[in-house]
Amino acid sequence: MEIREFKEPLQKALAKMHIETLSEVQQCIPDILEGKDILVQAPTGSGKTLAYLLPVLEQLEPQGKGKHFPKALVLVPTRELALQTADTARLLLSTQEGIRTAVLTGGVDIKIQIHSFSKGADIVIATPARLLDHLRRHTFKPKQCTILILDEADVMLSMGFKEDVLEVCNALPAHQTLLFSATYPKEIELLVEELSLMDAERFVVKKSEMLEQKTTFRFFEVNKERKNKVLLSLLNKSRKKTLIFVNTRNGVNALTAYLEQKGYAVAGLHSEVEPKMRKTIMREFRNGKLDILVATDVASRGIDIIDLDCILYDLPAADEDIIHRTGRTSRANTIGTCYLFFTEREKRRKAHIEQLLDMKK
Numbered sequence: 001m002e003i004r005e006f007k008e009p010l011q012k013a014l015a016k017m018h019i020e021t022l023s024e025v026q027q028c029i030p031d032i033l034e035g036k037d038i039l040v041q042a043p044t045g046s047g048k049t050l051a052y053l054l055p056v057l058e059q060l061e062p063q064g065k066g067k068h069f070p071k072a073l074v075l076v077p078t079r080e081l082a083l084q085t086a087d088t089a090r091l092l093l094s095t096q097e098g099i100r101t102a103v104l105t106g107g108v109d110i111k112i113q114i115h116s117f118s119k120g121a122d123i124v125i126a127t128p129a130r131l132l133d134h135l136r137r138h139t140f141k142p143k144q145c146t147i148l149i150l151d152e153a154d155v156m157l158s159m160g161f162k163e164d165v166l167e168v169c170n171a172l173p174a175h176q177t178l179l180f181s182a183t184y185p186k187e188i189e190l191l192v193e194e195l196s197l198m199d200a201e202r203f204v205v206k207k208s209e210m211l212e213q214k215t216t217f218r219f220f221e222v223n224k225e226r227k228n229k230v231l232l233s234l235l236n237k238s239r240k241k242t243l244i245f246v247n248t249r250n251g252v253n254a255l256t257a258y259l260e261q262k263g264y265a266v267a268g269l270h271s272e273v274e275p276k277m278r279k280t281i282m283r284e285f286r287n288g289k290l291d292i293l294v295a296t297d298v299a300s301r302g303i304d305i306i307d308l309d310c311i312l313y314d315l316p317a318a319d320e321d322i323i324h325r326t327g328r329t330s331r332a333n334t335i336g337t338c339y340l341f342f343t344e345r346e347k348r349r350k351a352h353i354e355q356l357l358d359m360k361k
Helices: 007-017 025-033 050-057 081-093 108-114 126-139 153-158 164-171 186-194 208-214 224-237 249-261 275-286 320-326 347-356
Strands: 038-041 072-074 101-104 123-126 149-152 174-181 201-204 215-221 239-247 267-271 292-297 308-312 336-342
Touching: 007 081, 025 038, 025 050, 025 201, 050 081, 050 149, 050 174, 072 126, 072 164, 081 101, 081 123, 081 275, 101 126, 108 126, 123 126, 126 164, 149 164, 153 164, 153 174, 153 186, 153 320, 164 186, 174 186, 215 347, 224 239, 224 267, 224 336, 249 267, 249 292, 267 275, 308 320, 320 347, 336 347
Parallel strands: 038 174, 038 201, 072 123, 072 149, 101 123, 149 174, 215 336, 239 292, 239 308, 267 292, 308 336
Antiparallel strands: none
């Protein structure tokens, strides 16, 4: 499919976003437009958000000035990803009127959220638990919702949202399901069975086709005493924004304080940071007021910043987390570098991680 086949408003919006061709993962769009259920496995940064938003917006008709009933529901694992997805939807809608989006996530007083959602929306982007809150209060009315998107399904399952996802699915009328995931653990196949999606169309974008072309990976064996020395050396040479992943909240706070003492424009991000402050930090990181963001995995989903380097200061235990963390760089066809620190004890994981990232030896 080509961009010129979309409606004129979407063509204009894509032109404003400097998007001239569809990516490999977006080749699933014709099947979505035909009403098929689809399962997509593709790495972060491959263009999954546009792969489902474009066909959804292509089919939506403006509902006028009255109350809008949701036509499409996007479930995502985190508030950050919900806000990012909503921003992308609004960019795509910048050349037309009459289609509304709404974000329903935790971190906002539900009474205030209910009031702001009183006029409804065509596309609702939500986290599973908060969407269930609205369903139970009858403030989200699903009777016209015919498209369900499960974005970063592997992350939702790893965060324990499986039962919430199933409850939401069962509350919707007959609908088309679009499931997107960076990895495909056995839990995904079990979910596919429970949602009766065994006959869905499957699309797979290989990691090697993206990561080998766009991301440079560099490994550093470091002990505790040498870790910060190597980190400072990398930061002093970098000319890009840098996202540093640490495994714990205390680790984020300690490293952020250390880098502040060294004179860097840095902030920390983890689950205990208030939602309002998270939004401020992300805005300052995007606009260049901050050069460095130190974060737990709360930042490995939902951050889409072009021209960004990434440092895995701590290696996560799960393969899925390595993929999501390293996927924060090399977005929108930019070239990025990901630095991975490992201790002597973690040395045996190096070959496995190289294979996981499809690195050429």
